[in-house]
Amino acid sequence: MHQNDFLKGRGAQQNVHNRFERHIYEKRADFLEFCRIEGELSDTNKTEYIPIFPKTIVNKVTSPDVGMEYSMNPYQGCEHGCVYCYARNTHEFWGFSAGLDFERKILIKKDAHLLLEKQLKSKRWNARTIVLSGNTDCYQPAEKKFEITRRCLEVFLKYRHPVGIITKNALILRDLDIIKELAKHQLIGVNVSITSLSEQTRRLLEPRTTTIKKRLVTVQTLSENGVPVNAMLAPIIPGINSHELLPLAKKVSENGALSFGFTVVRLNGAIGQIFTDWIKKAMPNSAQKVLHQIQDCHGGTLNDSRFGIRSRGEGKIAEQIHDMAKLARKKYFSTSVFPKLRTDLHEQYKDGQLKLF
Secondary structure (H helix, E strand, O other): OOHHHOOOOOOOOOOOOOOOOOOOOOOOHHHHHHHHHHOOOOOOOOOEEEEOOOOOOEEEOOOOOOOOOEEEOOEEOOOOOOOOOHHHHHHHHHOOOOOHHHHHEEEEOOOHHHHHHHHHHOOOOOOOOEEEOOOOOOOOOHHHHHOHHHHHHHHHHHOOOOEEEEEOOHHHHHHHHHHHHHHHOOOEEEEEEOOOOOHHHHHHHOOOOOOHHHHHHHHHHHHHOOOOEEEEOOOEOOOOOHHHHHHHHHHHHHOOOOEEEOOEOOOOOOHHHHHHHHHHHHOOOOHHHHHHHHHHOOOOOOOOOOOOOOOOOOHHHHHHHHHHHHHHHHHHOOOOOOOOOOOOOHHHHOOOOOOOO
16 A cells, blocks of 8 residues: 555544445445546545534443443544554444445534533432543543533532543543542542554554653643543553553552552454454554464454453463563552542432532
8 A cells, every 4th residue: 555545633544334334335446546536635634523412421331251230421533543452343323334434424512511511410310430531532622612521520529420531632631620629529530531642553553642751741741730631541452562461560659559450452353354454554554463373362363342351352372461460550550549439429409509408
């Protein structure tokens, strides 16, 4: 593949077929040739924001190995474009492709804060940590324009309800005022995703994300302001970032993270095709080596759907990764503990203000 054909600024390099759709969309060579002759673009590569209006916003997480009870997603699809992202497959339920559509057709839930408030005021609701977001990044570029996540955090603070955040964007620091207030009541924990210390690797894997330097500053700033931070060093991809696990753990510890988590990459559903196409174009010289090592972690395939094993991997390579993680925890996190969030404050604030009687 010629380097000029690589779609810069995106992770996926194609729109793979949606398994729920009968028809297949493809760009034919004669169409591309017509565009070249006419001097027209076959693809503008622009991001489209599409408002949607769900009836509920809080989701019960039924997977036993995800580590959260409830989640909510202000956005579906994610412009960050992380090529390995497990959430890509969910875009197919909306009638889109898990490939480029996932990065370019972003569904916006403008009423998310109102739906959240309704949920928290329900007499049947008992406080449990709700994670922003279990699927796509709540601080992706769209948040700068729509500020839905900020409004949701205001609701969490108003009702004194625990909330977790998962993000790889420094935009979270915009909302430090609210986050600090939540932290004072032990109502928030933040998970900052840092996949590599190499900017070259970051640009390839996660093309529209915050730089590594800014993410480390984010960890440090949150920690200095009393906000507990867990670093998500995930996914670990053999042959790409697996050699970085120890230095990553050391770096996030130095910047104030209290703990770290990781997963061994698995390429479920359409992501196997997306990742394979991407790595052959982005890293042609090491593509087969990386793919074989991923397969070695999952019994010869790119994916394993078994609960409890799917994100841990099996085999010698996975075992080596887990050994490094054990060493990292012993060396850099032996005395730090990520605190449990409080759930006892919410009942007093069911109507939005402290009940005196």
